[in-house]
């Protein structure tokens with residue numbers, strides 16, 4: 001069992017190493033990150049307890065950012081029951097992995113001609129499980145913490161800095177999806 005700080009350091013190093021190319025093998029990255037999470041589950045739970053004490057609402061911390069061969073690594077704390085709007089990732093590739101708890105990710109493909117969203121599936125992510133998407137402007141998803149009582153902690157690796165994205169909303173009975181530009185709230189740096 002590693003210490004929480006050491007575990008985050010290891011996760012960061014794995015993410016940066018895999019993201020050293022423009023189109024990383026995201027399945028391999030998820031496998032290697034997941035292996036570390038499986039071996040350090042209690043350390044991760046300790047870290048969650050400390051992070052979650054810092055505030056309420058969705059917590060977002062920057063673990064690493066690089067501009068040459070762009071990549072950013074973040075840790076997020078999800079309050080019980082928290083659900084995001086349907087949103088895109090501005091065409092960046094991304095990998096999301098559960099550290100503690102259980103998260104559901106529901107994905108769609110946005111058809112730019114009709115404006116419709118076509119379901120791609122749902123992933124149920126326990127500790128060490130990940131889901132990923134290639135750099136695709138029309139990939140959208142919604143994430144939620146499946147626990148009604150406990151916070152969840154997740155790791156996010158993106159192919160650059162996510163500063164703006166689109167949130168999708170379905171308008172009433174018409175069923176038409178509309179988009180609203182969003183800005184990512186400034187994240188605090190997490191030192192590992």
Ligand SMILES: [Fe+2]
Nearest residue numbers: 087089141143
């Ligand atoms: Fe997302």
